[in-house]
Amino acid sequence: xxxxxxxxxxxxxxxxxxxxxxxxxxxxxxxxxxxxxxxxxxxxxxxxxxxxxxxxxxxxxxxxxxxxxxxxxxxxxxxxxxxxxxxxxxxxxxxxxxxxxxxxxxxxxxxxxxxxxxxxxxxxxxxxxxxxxxxxxxxxxxxxxxxxx
Amino acid sequence: xxxxxxxxxxxxxxxxxxxxxxxxxxxxxxxxxxxxxxxxxxxxxxxxxxxxxxxxxxxxxxxxxxxxxxxxxxxxxxxxxxxxxxxxxxxxxxxxxxxxxxxxxxxxxxxxxxxxxxxxxxxxxxxxxxxxxxxxxxxxxxxxxxxxxxxxxxxxxxxxxxxxxx
Numbered sequence: 001x002x003x004x005x006x007x008x009x010x011x012x013x014x015x016x017x018x019x020x021x022x023x024x025x026x027x028x029x030x031x032x033x034x035x036x037x038x039x040x041x042x043x044x045x046x047x048x049x050x051x052x053x054x055x056x057x058x059x060x061x062x063x064x065x066x067x068x069x070x071x072x073x074x075x076x077x078x079x080x081x082x083x084x085x086x087x088x089x090x091x092x093x094x095x096x097x098x099x100x101x102x103x104x105x106x107x108x109x110x111x112x113x114x115x116x117x118x119x120x121x122x123x124x125x126x127x128x129x130x131x132x133x134x135x136x137x138x139x140x141x142x143x144x145x146x147x148x149x
Numbered sequence: 150x151x152x153x154x155x156x157x158x159x160x161x162x163x164x165x166x167x168x169x170x171x172x173x174x175x176x177x178x179x180x181x182x183x184x185x186x187x188x189x190x191x192x193x194x195x196x197x198x199x200x201x202x203x204x205x206x207x208x209x210x211x212x213x214x215x216x217x218x219x220x221x222x223x224x225x226x227x228x229x230x231x232x233x234x235x236x237x238x239x240x241x242x243x244x245x246x247x248x249x250x251x252x253x254x255x256x257x258x259x260x261x262x263x264x265x266x267x268x269x270x271x272x273x274x275x276x277x278x279x280x281x282x283x284x285x286x287x288x289x290x291x292x293x294x295x296x297x298x299x300x301x302x303x304x305x306x307x308x309x310x311x312x313x314x315x
Contacts, residue, residue: 001223023263024242026235030221069242069263096246097261099253116250117243118168 004125005138006039009062015041015147016128016136019059021052021075022067022094027117031065031094034121038128041147049073049081056082056089062135063128066111068095068102076106083110090131094119154201154252155282155297161247162207162286162295165240169217170288177292178285185271186281186296190214191234192267193241197249199259203299206272207241210291214240238264244295272296 007016018035020028020042032042040063044055050073056064064082068075075093082089093106096117103114112131115124129136159176166174192208211228218226218236226233241264249261281298 024235024239026218026221026232026239027242029232030239033221033223069246069261071263096243096250098246098250101253117246118165120168 001033001037002121004038004121007125007128007132007136007138008039010135010137013137015039016063016132017041017043017059017061019044019046019052019055019061019064021046021049021055021064021070021078023047023070024067027067027094031119034119034124037121038125047071049075049078052078053081053085056086060086062090063131064089064091065094066091068093068097068106076102076109076111079106079111080109092124092127092131094124151301154299154301155284157248157251158205158244158295158297159284161251162244162284162293165243165247166286166288166293169220169240169243170213170290171220172289174286174288174293176284177287178283180283182281182283182296186283186298188267188270188272189292189294191237192272193234193238193264194267194272195241195245195264196262197245197259197299198262200257200302201252201259201299202302203297204272205241205245205298206267206294206296207237207244208267208294208296209237209240210293213288213291213293216288216290234266238266 018040020031022028028045035042043061044059046052046055048070066075079091091111093111093114098116113127186206189208190210191214192206194206196204214233214237215226215228218233284295286293
């Protein structure tokens with residue numbers, strides 16, 4: 001997989017921390033691989049909206065990648081609940097279903113962006129850069145990025 | 150079955166397979182299937198409800214599924230590994246999700262449910278009066294089948310109302 005300039009946090013130059021939420025183990029693995037190519041660190045994973053809420057509280061990630069169609073609690077409801085508790089949460093919806101209504105609902109509940117599956121690494125990288133805005137910087141490929149514990 | 154409802158599934162499967170296998174896929178056969186669907190390889194089932202109701206089965210040769218898993222994970226994946234059926238589920242999710250997004254843009258309203266691995270040998274049609282279409286795609290690593298069984302409710306309700314008037 002293509003290696004990108006590492007995205008780091010501007011405040012401490014550590015790797016950007018991600019929470020990956022998807023009911024498919026395969027999708028989580030695939031996203032984790034992309035995150036690795038961005039120089040990021042997966043600090044938590046969840047397979048449904050309920051677990052996503054508890055994992056967010058536990059890990060306080062910089063970015064959440066959130067699927068929409070999931071069992072128990074869907075992604076849009078999870079976004080609403082996370083943003084209620086943490087208005088600063090940066091959540092990117094990642095779904096194969098790209099209805100206008102779904103996207104609008106997610107953005108209204110507080111999601112920052114939307115990317116449709118199959119995810120292209122270049123597109124996701126640019127979206128994450130955009131969502132991090134002034135809080136993220138890039139480091140050249142090969143530069144060591146410290147990962148938090 | 151209405152081709153304008155089927156076409157988004159063909160386009161979506163073609164695009165997703167090309168992206169995920171890093172190689173083109175070609176449609177080699179298309180047929181109507183009056184009976185339930187008989188599984189051929191590793192299959193996943195996705196159900197949708199709304200103006201259009203039904204189910205789609207994505208069925209892949211294990212070799213083709215393993216190739217997708219290998220491409221996405223960047224390592225060699227054996228067709229017998231547990232992650233291979235998971236791969237079929239996620240592919241089904243992408244294919245159906247992209248297709249219903251196109252249909253939704255054309256004004257059809259419905260909800261898609263999470264994919265499930267199809268373990269039974271036989272899968273029933275979506276309903277008594279539903280029509281099923283089976284599409285067969287050929288890839289470098291094996292065949293991929295898409296079985297679409299759906300009912301278009303708006304049409305049925307119009308038919309019902311015209312019967313009651315006459």
